[in-house]
Amino acid sequence: MNIALYIAVMAVVTYLIRMIPFAFFRKKIKSRFFRSFLYYIPYAVLSAMTIPAIFYSTGSIVTAIVGTVTAFVLSYFNLPLIVVALSATATAFIAGLF
Amino acid sequence: MKSNFFRGMSHGIPIALGYLSVSFGFGIKAVSVGLSVFSATAISATNLTSAGQAAGVDIIAVGGTLIEMILVQLTINIRYSLMALSLSQKLDGKFSLPHRLIASYGITDEIFAVCSAQKQKLTPAYMYGIILISAVGWVTGTALGAAARQLLPESVSSALGIVLYGMFMAIIIPPARKQRNVLLVVVVSALASILFRYVFTAVSSGFAVIISAVIASVTGSLLFPVSDTEESEQ
Known part of the structure; x- marks a missing residue:
């Protein structure tokens, strides 16, 4: 399929999600269930996208595990995003040299 | 008008710097699964969202259907509706419909967070300032990451495949721990x-x-x- 079509569909859907409530709605969502759902969804999406895909992200399970453990430990101790990401990459790279 | 714009820009600088690094990871990922530097950059310029773009690129890579693409974007990005809804209630009187149509492009988690923290009503100029600089960071980072993926040796670029996932972990693990x-x-x-x-x-x-x-x-x-x-x- 044409890649421009995919990109256009992504862009239009993402825009409409933002635009419709911003331009036209005025009321607040009252349902506690729905508000909870929206609160949790970003975490759930990132988790499902990361696990187990992260283990296949470097082309070698071994280097990916090294990087994943690094990322886990550093984010557990609240290090900044970029430090976590680059350290995971660096340790995966170093593991790949052996 | 002008001062609101520059105030927005200054509030957007930290966001832009953060975006520069996250979108660098996205650029690498997009090229890794077979997209061109141009396509990767076009996706960032038109979407301005991290998880939605990463999932979208995965669908493009395996030749998924457009229905799948629509449902994935809806699920991942639906939170923006709530943010848009919340922001719509603190807009300045200057926010006419055309301004709303333009500014809604730039509602992201970070821009939402900064805008909601403002004490005063949001003006179009302020939002344009913060969106402009953030989007420049997002698009530039993508182009740089995508280009780097093409230029770097295989050993480095394969290790870089983990960069975006590392960032996702850094987003979910601290709140999951608390x-x-x-x-x-x-x-x-x-x-x-x-x-x-x-x-x-x-x-x-x-x-x-x-x-x-x-x-x-x-x-x-x-x-x-x-x-x-x-x-x-x-």
Whole structure:
């Protein structure tokens, strides 16, 4: 399929999600269930996208595990995003040299 | 008018710097799965969202259907509707419909967070300032990452495949460590995703993400409905 079509569909859907409530709605969502759902969804999406895909992200399970453990430990101790990401990459790279 | 614009720009600088690094990871990922530097950059310029773009690129890579693309974007990005809804209630009188149509392009987690923290009403100029500089950071980072992926040796670029996932972990692990409800959602979602990967393999990767995330979020919402205070801490 044409890649421009995919990109256009992504862009239009993402825009409409933002635009419709911003331009036209005025009321607040009252349902506690729905508000909870929206609160949790970003975490759930990132988790499902990361696990187990992260283990296949470097082309070698071994280097990916090294990087994943690094990322886990550093984010557990609240290090900044970029430090976590680059350290995971660096340790995966170093593991790949052996 | 002008001072609002520059105030927005200055508030957007930290966002732009953060975006520069996250979108660098996205650029690498996009080229790794076979997209051109141009396509990767075009996606960032038109979408301005991290997880939605990463999932979208996965669907493009495996030649998924457009329905799948629409549902994935809806699920991942639906939170922006709530943010847009919330921001719509603190807009200045200058925010006519055309301004709303333009500014809605730039509602992201970070821009929402900064805008909601403002004491005064939001003017179009302020939002344009913060959106412009953030979008420049996002698009530039993507182009640089995509180009780097093409230029770097294989050993470096394959290791860089993990960079975006590292960032995702850095986003979910600190709140999961502090809040049991978030931990539950993260674990349920990961377990469901593992099941789809190894057991229910007929389900495509995009749908697997949607179904896992919905199951986990519904579980979290039923067991631990959030209060207003928790929500505003997000």
